[in-house]
Amino acid sequence: MSDPRPLVTVIVPNHNYATSLELCLLAMQAQTYQPIELIVVDDCSTDDSVAVARRLGVRVVSTEHNLGVAGARNLGTAHASGEILVFVDSDVAAYPDAVEVAVAMLAADPRLGAVCSIHDPEPLIRDSRVEEYRALQYYYWTASSEGPISFLFPALVAMPRHVFNDVGLFNTRLRETEEVDYGHRLTQRYGMVLTTAVRSRHDHDDxxxxxxxxxxxxxxxxxxxxxxxxxxxxxxxxxxxxxxxxxxxxxxxxxxxxxxxxxxxxxxxxxxxxxxxxxxxxxxxxxxxxxxxxxxxxxxxxxxxxxxxxxxxxxxxxxxxxxxxxxxxxxxxxxxxxxxxxxxxx
Structure with a gap:
């Protein structure tokens, strides 16, 4: 990361999350960090997700068949030009300084392979008491685990492109636990942290x-x-x-x-x-x-x-x-x- 302001590519995998996708993309367009390249990988959505992204002027890469989130992330990296990769799920809205803080943390420690966000205890979209439960439970479990981890939290994570190239692709056979596998592989070679300094809100299951x-x-x-x-x-x-x-x-x-x-x-x-x-x-x-x-x-x-x-x-x-x-x-x-x-x- 020799350039003081390296290009960041933000990759947003999406499948039928049009409502939260708009909030996600607006949050990324409001980041204090520049330059940012923003890519939505639409995984065969049947709602108006693609129209939402186009209306906001965001580049869209579409899959020909449903790959799952692991495959969508892999595909996004094939189109990314950035020196830093930021993966953000389409039901997550990052705080305006999230990318800036994450990039600074990576620059400060060359041994650090990934910086993962901790979501707020309040949901992005308040739909039900179940969602309120999940936001509180997930926040407490993650915030009390702040620090070094081996369990990747890919809903909002930043990593240098060379780390991704070294660790390899997400395993597309894993539709539910690709992040656990990837975290184990990444931490064999690099450090990884979970931090409240990179803040976001998540539209949890309701x-x-x-x-x-x-x-x-x-x-x-x-x-x-x-x-x-x-x-x-x-x-x-x-x-x-x-x-x-x-x-x-x-x-x-x-x-x-x-x-x-x-x-x-x-x-x-x-x-x-x-x-x-x-x-x-x-x-x-x-x-x-x-x-x-x-x-x-x-x-x-x-x-x-x-x-x-x-x-x-x-x-x-x-x-x-x-x-x-x-x-x-x-x-x-x-x-x-x-x-x-x-x-x-x-």
Whole structure:
């Protein structure tokens, strides 16, 4: 990064996020840092996403068939001219100084391979209480993990182009957990940080079932990687959080023991207490911000989320023992070549 103001290419993968896409692009056009090259990679949207980008004067690269977010990011890099790559999801709006701060952090430490943003505890678009829960929960888990990590947060991340070239492409076989795989690969060679200095707002999931399905799939799909690497991701996935999820699942599994009387009821109650204690700091945070009534709602939703995460991991363990194909899920995706992915520039 010899040039004091290197060109930054911002790559926005998008599939049917027209409403938040406009907010995302306006935020990028309002960045204090210049020069910026802005590219939307539209992954076969059926809404008016492309029209939104064109109206704002943003270059659009379109895929011929749905590649998923990993493939869309790869394709964007094939069209990027920048010395610094910034990946930002189309449901994220960055603060005006986000790119400037991230570029400065990369310039200050040549060993740093990626700088990841922490989203605000308030959602970008307030649609439901579920979204309010998710924004608070996600913020607390990320903010309390601030610092060195091995779990990439690609919703808003900056990295030098040479780092991307060195680490390689996102694995397009991974529709849910490409960021965990990429983070593990990147941190074998470079440092990576999660920081509140790079701020953004995220339009989180606003439907509970949609959120639960996503968390279940992600929990299941991470099992082969962790079995292969024999460790969890650094920073974000703590023993307390894993224990809280397992204890919540144990409370559900042992619930029928209440039929045995007070002694039997002690089992699920103990598991529930362990689950609550594991996330006690988070519950105190929510209480300070939203008060006791919202905390009751929050606690109930978080219990269901914990059960879902643990159930997804359990399903992944079973699948890992039963499926050789599943065990090979994180093998390198050697067939991906971004320039040949089938694109049409607009």
């Amino acid at each position: 439907k509970l079932l949609k959120l639960l399905r996503k968390l279940f799939r992600r929990g299941r799909a991470r099992v082969p990687l962790y079995a292969q690497r024999k460790r969890f991701a650094r920073g974000f996935e703590t023993s307390n959080r894993a224990g809280g999820s397992l204890a919540a699942l144990a409370a559900v599994v042992t619930a029928p023991a209440v039929l045995l009387g007070p002694a039997g009821a002690a089992l699920p109650l103990l598991a529930l207490a362990v689950s609550i204690l594991a996330d006690l700091g988070m519950y105190r945070f929510v209480l300070r911000r939203r008060g006791p009534l919202f905390l009751l709602y929050y606690g109930a939703v978080h219990f269901v989320v914990n059960v879902t995460i643990a159930a997804g991991v359990a399903a992944g363990v079973v699948q890992w023992f039963c499926s050789a194909r599943f065990r090979r899920l994180y093998e390198p995706d050697l067939l991906v070549r971004p320039a040949a992915a089938g694109e049409a520039a607009m």
